[in-house]
Amino acid sequence: MSLDQETFQILRDSVQRFVRERLVPAEDAVEEHDAVPADIVADMKELGLFGISIPEEYGGIGLSMAQECEVAYELGQTALAFRSVVGTNIGIGSQGILMDGTDEQKAEYLPRIASGDLIVSFALTEPDAGSDAASLKTRAVADGSDYLISGSKRFITNAPRAGAFTLMARTGGPGAGGISAFIVPAGLAGLSLGKADKKMGQRGTKTCDVNLDHVRVPAANLIGGEPGKGFKTAMKVLDRGRLHVSALSCGMARRILQESVAYAQQRKQFGQRIGDFQLVQAMLADCQAELLAGWSMVQAIARRYDAKPPGVSDPEVSMQASCAKLFTTEMVGRVADRGVQIHGGAGYINEYKVERFYRDVRLLRLYEGTTQIQQLVIGKQLMREA
Ligand code: COS
Secondary structure, X not given: OOOOHHHHHHHHHHHHHHHHHHHHHHHHHHHHHOOOOHHHHHHHHHHOHHHOOOOHHHOOOOOOHHHHHHHHHHHOOOOHHHHHHHHHHHOOOOHXXXXXXXXXXXXXXXXXHHHOOOOEEEEOOEOOEOOOHHHOOOXXXXXXXXXXXXXXXXXXXXXXXXXXXXXXXXXXXXXXXXXXXXXXXXXXXOEEEXXXXXXXXXXXXXXXXXXXXXXXXXHHHEHHHOOOOHHHHHHHHHHHHHHHHHHHHHHHHHHHHHHHHHHHHHOEEOOEEHHHOHHHHHHHHHHHHHXXXXXXXXXXXXXXXXXXXXXXXXXXXXXXXXXXXHHHHHHHHHHHHHHHHHHHHHHHOOOOHHHHHHHHHHHHHOOOOOHHHHHHHHHHHHHHHO
C-alpha cells in the first residue's frame, strides 16, 4: 500500500503548510487552554489526516509506512498535542482492526475512523500492567453471543474523545495466549471514564482511565473473531506505532534545533551573537548530527517495514523498529536538553517554546514501550538470532 509519489508530494506540502500556517500559530492557545481548538480538528479532518494509514477502499489515503513517517515528521515540528488528536486513528487505535479484523469489522469501523468521525483509542495499559502487558487483568467472559468485560485501563490517549476502543482483555488463561482484542464502543452501559490526567507536558493531549463494569460487547466485536490472538495484535500494532513515534521524535528534534539556531543568531553576549561561540556551535552540531542519524534510520527501517507482507510480523523488523524508537526518543531528549542550555535562563521560561518541548518530549521515551522495553526487544532478538 502506498500513494503515488506525485500525489504524496502534494499531500506532504499541504501538511507542511498546515503545520507552519495553522498549527504553529495556535501553539500558545493550546498551551494556555490545554485543548486543541475545534476548528483545527475540523481542518485536520478536511486534510484527511485521520485516515492517512487506512487503505483507500475504506476511505483513507493509504500511505505506506515510509510515507506515514514523512507526515509524522512534519507533524512532529509543532506542539505534540496536535498529532495526538489524529495519532490513535492513524496508528494504535485503528491498526489492530486493519491488520487482524474481519471484513465486516473493517467495513463497519475503518471508514468512520478514516474520516475522523469516529475517534478510536487503544486500551492495553492497566494500573498493574504497563511494560508487562501480557499480565493484564481486564476480563472478558463469554455470555451467550456476547462478552462481559470488566476491568480498568490506564493513561488511555484520546479516551475522552473516543467513540470506540481497541481494547485488550483476558478471555483465557494467564500470559499472552489468553488475551483477546475487542472493539468496544464508548457509549455502552458500564463503561465510564476517570478524571483527566494532569500531565507534565503535552498540554492539549487528552488521557484518562477507562473503567469497565460488566460491559456487554457482542462477540462480533472480537477482533478477527478468534480469541487468544489479542496480544500479538497489540504487539504488531506497537511495532508500527514505534516507527511512527520515531518519526515524530525526529520532527520535534528538527523544530527544537531550528528554535535554538534562531535564538543563537539573535541573542548577544560578550558583544557578539552566541551562535558565533564554538561551545554553542558544538551543541548545535551534536543536535544536527544526531537528528540526521535518527531520521536516516527511521526512513531506512520504514522502507524495510513496507517490504514485508502487510499485517505479518517479522521479528527482525520489530527489532529494528525498537532500535529506531530507542535511538530517536533518547536523541530528542538530548536535543531538547541542549536546546534549553543554548537558550540559557530563557529556556526555563514558559514563553519560550523549548521549555514546553523539553517537557513534551519526555513522554516519547515512555509511551508505546519505554526505552528499557525497546532494549529488551532488541536484546531478546539478538540472542534468538545467535
Ligand atoms: N509481533 C507479533 N508477535 C509478537 C511480537 C511482535 N512484535 N512480540 C511478541 N510477539 C509474540 C511472541 O512471538 C509470543 O508468541 P508465542 O507465544 O506464539 O511464542 C507472544 O507474543 C508473547 O511474546 P513474549 O513472550 O515476547 O512476551 P512478553 O510477555 O515477554 O512481552 C514485551 C514482551 C515486554 C516486549 C511486551 O510485553 C511489550 O512490548 N511491553 C510493552 C508494552 C507497551 O509498549 N506498552 C505501551 C502501552 S501502549 S501506548
